[in-house]
Amino acid sequence: MLESKIPEGPLEEKWNYYKSHTKLVNPANRKKIDIIVVGTGLAGSAIAASLGEMGYRVKSFCFQDTARRAHSVAAQGGVNACKNYKNDGDSVFRMFYDTLKGGDFRSREANVYRLAECSANLIDRAVAQGVPFGREYGGYLNNRSFGGVQVSRTFYARGQTGQQLLLGAYQALMRQVHAGHVQLSTRHEMLELVVIDGKARGVIVRNMETGAIERHGAHAVVLATGGFGKIYFLSTLAMGCNGSAIWRAHKKGALIANPSWTQIHPTSLPQSGEYQSKLTLMSESLRNDGRIWVPKKQDDQRPPNQIPEEERDYYLERRYPAFGNLTPRDIASRAAKERIDAGYGIGPLKNAVYLDFSKAISEQGEEKIREKYGNLFRMYQKITNVNAYTEPMRISPAAHFSMGGLWVDYELMTSIPGLYALGEANFADHGANRLGANSLLQACVDGYFIAPYTMANFLADEIRTGPIDTRHPAFEAAEEQVRDQLRMLETIQGKHPADYFHRQLGRILYDRCGLSRSAPGLESAITDIQQLRKEFYKQLYVPRGFAINAELEKAGRVADYLELGELMCHDALNRNESCGAHFREEYQTPDGEALRNDADFSFIAAWEWQGANNPPLLHKEPLHFEFVTPSVRSYK
Amino acid sequence: MRLRLKIWRQESNEITGRMESYELKEVNEEMSFLEMLDVLNEQLMQQGIRPVEFDHDCREGICGQCGVMINGEPHGPLQNTTTCQLHMRTFRDGEEIYIEPFRALAFPVKCDLKIDRSAFDRIIQSGGFISVDTGQAPEANSTRIPVPVAESAFDSAACIGCGACVAACKNTSAALFTSAKITHLAKLPQGKTEAQERVLHMVAQMDAEGFGHCTNTEACEAACPQEISVLNIARMNWEFNKAHIMRK
The missing domain is CATH 3.90.700.10 (Succinate dehydrogenase/fumarate reductase flavoprotein, catalytic domain)
Structure with missing residues (x-):
């Protein structure tokens, strides 16, 4: 069932081969194609702007009051790229190997290699946009070193690299809005994915200023909605960061991979x-x-x-x-x-x-x-x-980054045809632990350089489809479902606001599915989360009847977290080994180091939703190491 | 500590707002200002009162989404600090604090302390970018940029788009915001090609949005969390005049 679609051939030829053989959409046909992009962080702004430049019709959504606030803005340290400007022996292969090893050999070789391969282009792109990277006195770009590597390949803009990269992407997006290629809706939150005949065909969103529920149709949907580390309540994430878009896609059939791997x-x-x-x-x-x-x-x-x-x-x-x-x-x-x-x-x-x-x-x-x-x-x-x-x-x-996320193939397409996941919202490149300064890189590369090619391969078959009709029964049903849920959250009228439940969930997860995990702890966490979920639906309080209603927004997100949290525990319980950020107390060396088990657990755990009261179904995508041999990660 | 709060309440843009008084009895001085509002909201909900709506997101001073007038000052009494980075130890026990939204014709109030700053987006849309498509970029080191130029472009680029400059200005001018972007891009070699068109379009859009004129009081710089200098406004004026002359 899980087809990763990795091209044949030598590692360094795969991406070139793919790009040369993928299907294309000719410029005249692109204006017949609608694409929805949810999220305006680095990945979301980059893909929306790039698709707009190519001539597609793009609708972009974010929950913030402007696209420039997305949490990519907060990344401080830098962005990795192998330019080898320091003449210190950097190469695409070395960067690929560092990233694969940093991730404890729990990611796909081909994906990670492509990330390293596209990294140099990103620096060119960002400089052309006007990103003021740090420079040396000769006027050339400067680099610093970062954890887990022995070369200097990190580009930086003081301690505000994320902000400057995001402003570059935001400005590119604003240019496309002005050109009429992108229609941007701020303060809109995606609450449901619409699937017609097995393909992602649209979303239901709530206008957070008027309370209106809107239908939007498209030939493909991109989720670039970031990570869900906020599930721990206390985290380094922004208050609005959430897992709702990916969770609702998950309930419509998209698999989630390695959800318990949180940095x-x-x-x-x-x-x-x-x-x-x-x-x-x-x-x-x-x-x-x-x-x-x-x-x-x-x-x-x-x-x-x-x-x-x-x-x-x-x-x-x-x-x-x-x-x-x-x-x-x-x-x-x-x-x-x-x-x-x-x-x-x-x-x-x-x-x-x-x-x-x-x-x-x-x-x-x-x-x-x-x-x-x-x-x-x-x-x-x-x-x-x-x-x-x-x-x-x-x-x-503190909880920081979700290595896990929606399962995607080499084309960044989820298990629902036409639904793509980019940036932190997908699981792909970081394995079980992300190296510093690789998150900005991955979000940008996904949005600027990968998805614009891979999406064409799907969209080429959509040029005769015609506009997606939002009167279709699938839209009807999805909208009804959203209205029902909002109504239900408002009518409980219990004693506690959403944060009360969120704090408790965060405590359970941090203690039992955080830095270290054990089978008894995870089993009890699952029971406790189920109990907390019951209490949530009995005791939740949301002020009723207001168009602008931050409590209602929070309640919907916490409702999703209460299900996602349970899935994280199932995922951690299933993986009877320690690797990267996933440390199972039962699997450690005598001196307390992680004990990986390649014989039994060299796979991606992709989970399928089976309903709120049933355990999720596991699909395994085996990891093949053709070009490197997994080694023991030692920093002693 | 105990606090007496006077907060602007306005259910929607169509309804007239008013100041309401609330009291908080147990405020910890380690709390951030927004956490104090969280605590207030929990208390209001227990009393069946609609919680106060306010904008915020990253809570670490970089996203620019938070921002309220605190005792008449944008982002409150501390210099170069966003509302989310302001902590309650700045206030005295028993103090009365007035909390209002940023006020400007171009920033309509949406609800309580939430405002609409989309005028800023439209100013950027009118020209606050370098026209380069994905795929067109030359090798990054093909253009050398001296450190002082790169650093001073960064100083302008650091703007977080919060709108405190507008709220601080007696004319509600957006000159500091607009000029920071114009200056950032005009200083860099990559941005020079379009400098002329950019300044003309952005200034026109700024005026069209209903922001007032700059009369050089420099209140904007004093309120800016990112210490954006008013010299950016001088640069904007110079670029604007130059563009006008060159166009003729």
Whole structure:
């Protein structure tokens, strides 16, 4: 059933071969084709703008008040590309290998190779759009190094690389809106996918300003709706980030792959109270000069500067001497959790570890540190009121990126023909752990360079279809379903708003399907989530009868999270191994490292919806390694 | 800490709004301003009162979606800080806080503190881009850009599009927002080809949206979370005049 459609031939020829042999839609026919794009982050804006430039008729939707707010905007550090400008031995193959290894050999070789292959073009594209990347004094582009690799291939725009790349894509999108090729609807949320004769043919959206339910038809639908890390309630994601678009597509037949693989970022600010709504990320680059430690004594109440050197446990340097404070994210996060759980956590809630710059400041001087990280230290002070030049930062792990997502083939098409998933919304390229600065890359490459080609292969057969009629019974039924659900959420009139349930779900998932998982924990989590779901439908409170209604929007998203969360637990329970971000306590080496099982688990777990009260059905897509041999990931 | 809040309530654009008073008894000074509003909303819902609608998304100061007038100042009393990055420790126990939407003819109020800033999108649509299709780009290092040029283009490009500049201006001018994009693109070699057309179109669109004129009070720069300089406005005026002369 799962056909990945990977072209035959040598690794470095596959994508070229595909591009040369795929079907095309001629320019005169493109204006007969409608395409819906949901989401306006990097992937969504890039594909909508690119399709518009080619002459297709595009309808683009986002829930924010303008397309430029999508959460790609928040990525700080950079974007990887192998230009080999540093002459340090970078190559497409090396970048491919680093990414595959970083993902713990749980992604497709062909996809990852294509990502590396297209990376250089992205930098050209972004510079042409006016993205002000960091430069060297000769005026050429500069690079920095990032976790998990030994070359410098990260391009950056100060600590705002995501913002600048997104503005480039947003401006390209605005240009197409002005040209009349893209019709953009902001403050619209997709609530249902419409499938006719097995093909994705449209969406039902809610206008968040008027409350109107609208039907939109198209010959193909693209979901570029980002990740669902917000399911943990506390995360580094924006408040509006959600999994509803992909979840509703899932319930219409699209498979979801590896949903439990969530990257937990090691350097976020710790939670300070129950009211907390989000966890702010501090860039990973801080680990270049900061040293991570906890007191050697449990429950040590002394201020950090009064704890002498010999009473500090620099646990990353102790456990991973080769990489020290620069171990990959999954390992750094897990090591922090291990210390916190063992009672060595610091701060008022004992939920954090120290990130200490005193050694770097004494060696390099405060001025040098200010030059490198000034904006981050300022942000830290704004939020915590603590001066990190004189006192160590308090940091803690936080849910960050969804490696899992809608299952897609090599063409980025989901298991529903005509439905595509791009960027973080799909599962494809990062395996079980994403390397830093690869998320911006993947979103852009999917949107600018891959989908414009692969979608033509499907759309070539649609030139005679004619406009999609939104009076079709499938639209009728989908709209009715949306109206029923909204009505139902509003009529419960229970005691608790959606956040009350979301917080509890987040706690269950963080504790039992987060940094480490175990079979008994996951089994109990499934039962608890089912129970919580029942309570949600009895006790939910949503203010009734208002067109603009943030509580209603939240309630719909939480309803979906309560189902998606259960699927994540099934996925984690099924995978009896540890790999990347997925750490099962039962499968570890004697010194506490992840124990991968290639013989039994070298596959993609793609799940099919079977109804709310039935366990999901597993489909396996085996992973074949033709060009590299999976090795044990060691950072010791 | 205890707070007395006076908040603008307006159910929809068609209905006249009014200030309403609320009291919060247990506010933690570590809370962000928006988390304080979350807590208020939970309390209002328990009392059967419609929660306060406000715009927000990333809550880390970069998306530009949040923004309210706090005691008459856009994003509140702290310099260079978005509403979401403002924390309650900035306020005193027992303080009275006035919270209103950003006010401008070109930013109609949608509901409570939510406004419509789509005028900004239309200004960008009118020319705030470089016309390059996917696939056309030359090799990135084929054009050298000196560091000072790249850095100063970045300073202009850092705008988050929140609208605080408009709210701070007595004329509700969008000059800082518009000029930041014009300057960002005009400074870079890639953007020079279209500089003339761009400035003419964007300024025309800015005027058509109903924003007021700039009278150089510099209130916009003081309110800007990203410290966008008013020198961008000077650059816009220069580009505008140059374009006019060149066109004739």
